[in-house]
Amino acid sequence: MNIKRVAPTGFLLIVAVVASVHAASIDVTVNGLSGPWLWQTGGLNSSYAYGLNDQTPPTIITSASGISVAPAQRLTITYLSGTESAAPPGWPFVTAQGDTNAVTNNNPDYLGVGPLPSFYMPVADYPIYLSELVGTFADSSGDIVGLPFPVGLSATATVPSGASQLQLGVNDGLYSDNIGSFDVQISGSTVPEPSAFSLFGFVSIGLLAFSRKCRMFRVVGCTLILSAAPLSAAPLTTLFGTGVAANNANGNPVAFLSIGGIDSHYTILPPSSTTIEPAYAAQPNWLWIGGTLVNGSTPQSEWIAPQVNEENNDPGGDFIYQTAFNLTGFDPSTAAIRGTAFVDNALDDVVLNNSTQTGFLGGSFEPGDSISFSFTGGFVPGINILDFTVNNSNPSPSGLNVAMTGTASIPEPSSLSLLGFASIGLLLSHRHSGRKRSFPAQ
Secondary structure, X not given: OOXXXXXXXXXXXXXXXXXXXXXXXXXXXXXXXXXXXXOOOOOOOXXXXXXXXXXXXXXXXXXXXXXXXXXXXXXXXXXXXXXXXXOOOOOOOEOOOOEEEEXXXXXXXXXXXXXXXXHHOOHHHOOOEEOOEEEEEEOOOOOEEEEEEEOOOEEEEEOOOOXXXXXXXXXXXXXXXOEEEEEEEEEEXXXXXXXXXXXXXXXXXXXXXXXXXXXXXXXXXXXXXXXXXXXXXXXXXXOOOOOEEEEOOOOOEEXXXXXXXXXXXXXXXXXXOOOOEEEEEOOHHHOEEOOEEOOOOOOOOOOEEOOOOXXXXXXXXXXXXXXXXXXXXXEEEEEEEEEEEEEEOEEEEEEEOOEEOOOEOOXXXXXXXXXEEEEOOOOOOOEEEEEEEEEEOOOEOOEEEEEEEEEEEEEOHHHHHHHHHHHHHHHHHHHHHXXXXXXXXX
């Protein structure tokens, strides 16, 4: 092997793979008047309504802003400077961490203005404060993709499939009297997909392999090609919360069952029974959330129960609510689910594919409880089975209300096409090296 001939080739290989990825950062200002997303009754983000709807548009970051906001990209959001007040002088000026004396979390009517953006964020991220910097990913129309999230002083988030912009705003419900702003830095990697340079690089890998007799180079080239295929996080559109009739392409619910409708995505196994029964969209006034009677459902789900009218009571014991979702075409090792549950009376277990999950807060039903769960293991290819075991302590109304979303990775088709070009070159290289070469007699 001629090292002097291989070294330049190896250098070109490294450049081809690495040069299309580089770090970038931009600085933006988030005004205290800005909400993290816009919403309209019966229209855009109507399932994410908050406050008095007097917010101004969020600060929006797209790939045109100078940093890639493409699926699977990891973005780090960092507070730099600035302060904001929810209404001086009664409310203090605070950093992007928010007012730590004013916890908003999932309060459905904070100071009489309704829920705040934090209401829609995972319980695992609590506490969330008034005036805290918060964000969400969205598509080009501003429709939320995935789950909104708190930022505070710093946060790192992965762009979900279907999203093309990051939106930042302040956690509040009454914006018109806010004063101040936050200066924020967004950093991450920019990966043109596909770019002419990266296409040239991958084709070069194949052609260089074809032109070289060095077997080691072909092995290295194959290894790089096999390891270079990026994965993109995509929503699990076949994963449904309770009472959800349909999801959109982003995995968010867009239609709900009418009271009395059968939830085709869930079944119930009652206590001491071997007969599977249907789950009904139940009258919510007989079911409990946080120790108070509920007059409606959570924004991303509805109550389901063994009966439409739980006034008639259910027997005591464990009810197993079962749902299924499909990971065909996904990499199950990259799958993740997170959500929030309300139960009457208690959530005893969350079981995925016969394996009890531990990434949630369960236990006895207490006033003010909502149960968050989040797990990233135990998934299998194809159909996955998810069970929620709800205990009814004695004959009384019972039910389950779950809002959840999930993601898993799939290969990017455009990247696969780039890898195809390189593979052709390596295949030709293999065939070329296998032929015996004849030379004319000297």
